[in-house]
Amino acid sequence: MPEDLNTGVLLYLPYRAMETRVFEELAAAGFDFTPSQARVFQRIAPDGSRLSDLARQAGITKQSTAFLVDQLERLGYVDRVPDPDDGRARLVRITERGHRSVEASRAVVARVEAEWEAHLGARRMAQLRRILTDLREITDPWR
Amino acid sequence: MPEDLNTGVLLYLPYRAMETRVFEELAAAGFDFTPSQARVFQRIAPDGSRLSDLARQAGITKQSTAFLVDQLERLGYVDRVPDPDDGRARLVRITERGHRSVEASRAVVARVEAEWEAHLGARRMAQLRRILTDLREITDPWR
């Protein structure tokens, strides 16, 4: 049973562990996100993003994106301002509270990566990251 | 931008690529599954499983499991028979058609793994799998 796991599952297990830790520790710090909200929130550019760009990047419809951005706005993570360059558009921007949640999640990721490195050793951790980065060339749909 | 991706994302990209390929090629071969259906279907034991066991393993409620098993049954991938050992229970079993879909998905996984190995080289592919297997010790919630 142990060794014949397919490589997809082998990748999924640590990915999922990372994700779970981030959501748990974020929630413990008072930052509640659903996975769907996070998927959109993650993609907001530093100086704000348009709804349609977020939709495209997240791979969901504009309508679903609007639904989720409404929630993020209600939760205080983002606000919306008119786009100065385009009268049709509004920019979704990360608020102060939003930035604090980003920082918190960055910290959790760093903590988990440190745990992994402690388990694997620095050398194999670096190898893992190099191999995955290489694999990205043929598996990353956004190049 | 390229190298500072966190390890979670780095794991997710190839995992997601694998998953997408499996669903696409399965669909092309006439086997349609939603991700939710697949999550339950995957966990059916060779000699059949109880609904409650599937629910526990998939981490969803019995009701949701029943909902998905109904669909799998309608699609012809599983059937249900009374459990000879427990009058309350029924066993969910994989049908002939279900087995064919399992075989098809196994083939897609093998194909994708071969592509990855061609890109990375056999040596690094093996390294990747070894490191991930090792990482499983601290990230696999089902031990």
Add this chain to the structure above:
DNA sequence: CAAACAGGTCAGAGTGTCTGACCATCTCGT
């Protein structure tokens, strides 16, 4: 053998997603 437990179903609600239709604004070719 009664009480507690386990397997399963029914009913109702919430969330995230989609498609289709629509309006407002911008861009570009003539």
Add this chain to the structure above:
DNA sequence: ACGAGATGGTCAGACACTCTGACCTGTTTG
């Protein structure tokens, strides 16, 4: 310089998956 088409966004309605709570039927156990 203007009209056609593209783009940004919203509204309305539907569907898929999930949950909680209540319940029934059988099994196990003190």
